[in-house]
Amino acid sequence: MNGATNPKDRAEVRDYLAAERTFLAWIRTGLALMGFGFVVARFGLFVQQLRVFQQMPLSSSSGPSLWIGTTLITVGVIVNLSAAWRHRQLVRDLDQGKASNSRSTFPAVATAVFLALVGIAMAIYLLSVRTSTRNSENVKEINMASASNKGIISMPSHHSVEQTVEKLKEILQSKGVILFALVDHSGEAEKAGMKMPPTKLLIFGSPKAGTPPMLAAPSIAIDLPLKILVSENAKGEVWVCYNSASYLQERHGLPPELLQNVAVVEALASKAAE
Numbered sequence: 001m002n003g004a005t006n007p008k009d010r011a012e013v014r015d016y017l018a019a020e021r022t023f024l025a026w027i028r029t030g031l032a033l034m035g036f037g038f039v040v041a042r043f044g045l046f047v048q049q050l051r052v053f054q055q056m057p058l059s060s061s062s063g064p065s066l067w068i069g070t071t072l073i074t075v076g077v078i079v080n081l082s083a084a085w086r087h088r089q090l091v092r093d094l095d096q097g098k099a100s101n102s103r104s105t106f107p108a109v110a111t112a113v114f115l116a117l118v119g120i121a122m123a124i125y126l127l128s129v130r131t132s133t134r135n136s137e138n139v140k141e142i143n144m145a146s147a148s149n150k151g152i153i154s155m156p157s158h159h160s161v162e163q164t165v166e167k168l169k170e171i172l173q174s175k176g177v178i179l180f181a182l183v184d185h186s187g188e189a190e191k192a193g194m195k196m197p198p199t200k201l202l203i204f205g206s207p208k209a210g211t212p213p214m215l216a217a218p219s220i221a222i223d224l225p226l227k228i229l230v231s232e233n234a235k236g237e238v239w240v241c242y243n244s245a246s247y248l249q250e251r252h253g254l255p256p257e258l259l260q261n262v263a264v265v266e267a268l269a270s271k272a273a274e
């Protein structure tokens with residue numbers, strides 16, 4: 001008789017059904033976390049593809065999206081395991097008539113707080129991606145407006161021709177890139193007794209970066225080493241011009257995985273012009 005359960009304390013069928021609905025709700029939450037985590041983890045690859053289409057320099061990593069996505073998946077697994085353990089414990093309490101109306105709200109509150117923090121982190125990340133995308137919008141607009149330039153991208157420089165060239169030389173030196181030649185077209189024109197606005201061509205590159213594209217697409221050697229033209233027009237405006245990476249890729253059939261080897265020219269030109 002000591003082990004008998006008072007019939008009044010026994011749980012009703014609706015209690016078991018409520019416990020099962022709660023369990024299934026937590027299972028759905030765990031699955032949603034894992035699915036969302038997978039999407040977030042793959043978002044970094046989407047950003048990389050976006051950079052390629054916008055001719056932006058590729059980053060060496062996929063950013064925080066991989067770590068955030070992996071964390072979400074891990075939390076989803078933990079939520080499912082925790083839900084299974086709590087459901088088993090609740091059913092056992094219901095069987096023994098020990099179920100209490102007071103249940104811990106910590107799992108629900110912790111999950112909500114965690115998702116809020118993830119949302120804030122993703123918002124910050126998206127803002128940073130948007131900022132870097134905006135930085136390349138001017139270049140893209142100039143490129144689209146100049147379709148007749150046959151793959152040549154032009155961007156305005158905030159410095160004189162001499163200052164832009166010196167800045168570019170310093171950037172090349174700091175990155176260990178070889179400056180093979182500096183052709184002073186306007187200087188040579190002056191020697192020949194002709195006048196020409198300041199115009200200088202920098203020819204630079206790295207055998208380590210340039211050799212793989214030439215092995216994969218030998219004809220690209222016509223356009224390598226990379227070149228950047230710094231010139232002043234009749235209005236006194238200084239422009240930085242170079243061959244777009246997508247143009248070189250299409251012209252020579254360069255494999256996509258080697259696009260970054262020639263796309264670096266945009267980052268160098270942008271830094272020199274800013």
